[in-house]
Amino acid sequence: MKQLLKIFAWIVGVIILFVLGFVSFVFLKWDQKYDAPYPEIRASSDSTMIARGKYLVYGPAHCAGCHNPPERALEVENGIDLPLIGGGEFDFDPGIIRSRNLTPDMETGIGKLTDGEVARVMRNSIGHDGRPIFPLMPFQNMSDYDVASIISFLRSQKPVNNFIEPTEYNFLGKAILALGLIKPEGPEMTPPKKVDIEVSEVYGKYLANSVANCVGCHSPRDLMTGEFTGPKFSGGLEFEEVPGAKFITPNLTPDPETGILASWTEDTFVERIKAGRIYEYSPMPWGSFSQMDEVDLRAIYRYLMSLDPVSNKIELTDHMKEVKKSE
Template identity: 45%
Template sequence: MRKFLKFLKWTGIAILSILLILYIVIELRQNRIFDAPYPVVRATDDSLVIARGKALVYGPAHCANCHAPKEMEEQVNKGIETPLSGGLVFDLPIGEIYAKNITPDATGIGNMTDAEVARALRYGVRKDGRALFDFMPFHNTSDEDLTAIISYLRSQPAVKHEVPENKMNLVGKAVSAFLLKPAGPVGDVPVAVKRDTSALYGQYLANNVANCRGCHTNRDLMTGAFIGEDYAGGLQFETATDSGTYYLTTPNLTPDEATGRIVGWSQRQFIDRFRTGRLIKQTHMPWGPFGRMSDDELKAIYNFLQTVKPVRNEVKLGLMKK
């Protein structure tokens, strides 16, 4: 008996020590530093370039949806210029992530060079080398478009707003310590992309600017990793309301005859759907900004979606209660 108690004591101590060491390792690995090249992107004060940047920020790239203050949601939907002073919280299973201040103030991107901002967007690496969570799809966005976006950011009035640090829970800290890696470009990044109605341009917009792929593909909510087939839908978005928690699931956009949401939609119907805008109040899809895309941009995206590999995946449409 005494021997057994002694055994228990020592295993207890051993387990506690292992947990303590794990905890210390997790804490020590919180601020892991990554390296990535600096894109050759330099902001300009050319008014045409700034106008193109603004069209991207309030249109397909929908930066304002995440970086404007939450209470300005309606202005953002209408395309009214809003301060991109950050603070919106994403409440995830790993903790609370804050969208940053991206105005030219020192509390925003004022102390970052153009190349540092471009590196954050393309390689997911912050000025100090820490990895960003993969919220943004701009890894393969062209030099030309990044230049336009950053030129617009530099032209906004500076807004002083100190955004809190992300608040990770223990699971989130473990993810940061061991799993989080900055997401970067796949293959060569284009210098510029020809803007026309081709599926090629549609693919560029859908994957690298508008994030259609990022939402219409199933993902691991811990790491942001893509776990479903491209465009087959199935990613769940939760909305907490007074009467409980509801969720919406992204529809399957592949041309699968049985389960594809837009199968049978003509190009005209597709464009009209975007002009109609939001139908479900709680939707996370940025219908406002997308509705400001030109007919040509929407045609290109439509043409691209016809070329995606069909995947059978039945998705429950509409608002569902948890």
């Protein structure tokens, strides 16, 4: 009996030591900083570049909806050009992630950041303070010209003093950071200098993958790590941002049986995106995308139609069926 108690005490002791060790590891390591060279990208006061940047921010790259408080997000998404004052809140399992003020205010915005610091957030997911940026902004492969245009536009906004509380990670979030599971990701290869704006598969591929993030939502993925777990654009990712309002993304590959686009003409696609949102709580930034130019939409359609068809049947969620029925 005594012997048994002794063994038990040892086991408990080892577990306590292990837990204490892990907790101290997390507290020592979660705040680790990362480094990468600053991209050689400079903002410009050229009006063509500022206009291109503005188009991307409010349209395909949809920065504007996320970088505003929730009560303004829809207005901005629907085409009202409010400045990007930050304050979007993302309440995830690892903590509350808050989008930053992107107006050129010196104290609370990006006024004090260099062009290289802002560009590095987009290219390498490393914050100006070296922290890994939560993977919500997959712009790593955006062209030099477009990144420079976006920063040029951000700098041209009116500065707005709006302090945003820092992002707060809970213990789970800190453990994920300490273990390096949220790690800054750089570009897959050298990003293009500039991509020609034309109705081509090449431009469509660039928009769908490196600017508008159609790929991020319309593909099967592991939501903990973000890894792709099946063919890209074959749909099936589930969302539930508002309790009870569950969504699933359709298959965008040209599979005649299970892909929704196989029966859409290029004009149907353009009209559908321009028409905007059907479901109130859909996570897709419909407002921003409805402001996309026809050239961009036609290019995306051509790219999607050039993909290998993947058979992946997606059933509407109960919430989506109900909304459709009540129309």
